Amino acid sequence: MEELNQHQLILLVLLVSFVTSIGTGIITVSLLQEAPPVVTSTVNRVVEKTIETVVQGPSENNGNNNTETVREVTVVVNQEDLVTESIAQNSKSLVRIYETRPLGSERFYGVGIMVPGGVISGISSPYDGSANYRIEYPDGTETLVTRVQNTAEEQLAAFKITDDTTHAPVTFGNSAALKLGQTLITIGGESQNVISIGTLSSLVTDASGVPTRLDLSIDEKDSIAGAPVITLQGNIVGIRTRETLADGTVRVRYIPAHVIQSTIAKISS
Structure with a gap:
């Protein structure tokens, strides 16, 4: 070894590496051949599934046979794109609600989300039946709605649409699947x-693990009731509610999607 120069040492290292790799390959093949059929078939199924999933389409080989080529595709997902797509998707199902009381002027009531058959908003207050309501769609069109009776204990207000107007309802997600720190x-507005x-x-959550309230680290630019809580995938997982307490203070809370979904049943009943 001491008589070898630097060039010869490099060649020796390459030779040893080459022999080692060949030996490793031979040992691996031998072990696979000696392995039980179940183990071998499992390895083959994994490889075949991976190839079939990644590779699509045949290629010519000697004019007759089809061959498969592994192709790796890298997709870069930009969070900003997910945010803008989620906003665009749900803005189409967001309405603004206006209330008119007898002998009074019209006032802005809150925002609502379109659900099958009507609108849900986050106003925690009973309804005495004396007010009229209309909603304004994103395209500027309007329609009258009828508010469904509710009690002070209920956290949401439900409205039935009184005409044949149809708009795309929102898509709900699973609030229980949310993770702390999730965007x-x-x-x-x-x-x-x-x-x-x-x-x-x-x-x-309650004792059974069902979510009862969401807390968000969001800078509240407004306290508009009914604002939906949306994931980056565009699913509604909650809604902002506004409750006026006995001392006159207003409490803003976020309740999970399953509460919204249970309120939908009142619209269709």
């Missing part, structure tokens, strides 16, 4: 959409 979006982006800071 969430809200859409509010009285006259135009106001976007807030933050994370899930706390997920409050």
Whole structure:
């Protein structure tokens, strides 16, 4: 070894590496051949499934046989794109609600989300039946709605659409599957959409593990009730509610999607 120069040492290292790789290959093939059929078939199924999933389409080989070529595709997902897509998707199903009381002027009531047969908004207050309501769609068209009776204990207000107008309803997600730190979006605003982006800071559950409240690390640009809570995948997982307490203070809370879905049944009943 001491008589070898630097060039000869490099060649020796390459030779040893080559022999080692050949030996490793031979040992691997021998072990696979000696392995039980179940193990061998499992390895083959995994390889075949991977090839079939990644590779699509035949290629010519000697004019007759089809061969498969492994192709790796890297897709870069930009979070900003997911945010804008989620906002665009749900803005089409967001309406603004206006209330008119007897002998009174019209006032802005809150925003609502389109659900099958009507609209859901986050106003925690009973309804005495004395007010009229209309909603304004994103395209500027309007229609009258009828508010469904509710109690002070209920956290949402439901409205039935009184004509044949149809708009795309929102898509709900699973609130129980949310993770702390997950990015969430809200859409509010009285006259135009106001976007807030933050994370899930706390997920409050009952004794059985069912979510009862969402806490978001969001800078509240407005306290508009009914603002939906949206994931980056565009699914509604909650809604902002507004409750006026006995001392006159207003409490803003976020309730999970399953509460919204249970309220939908009141619209269709």
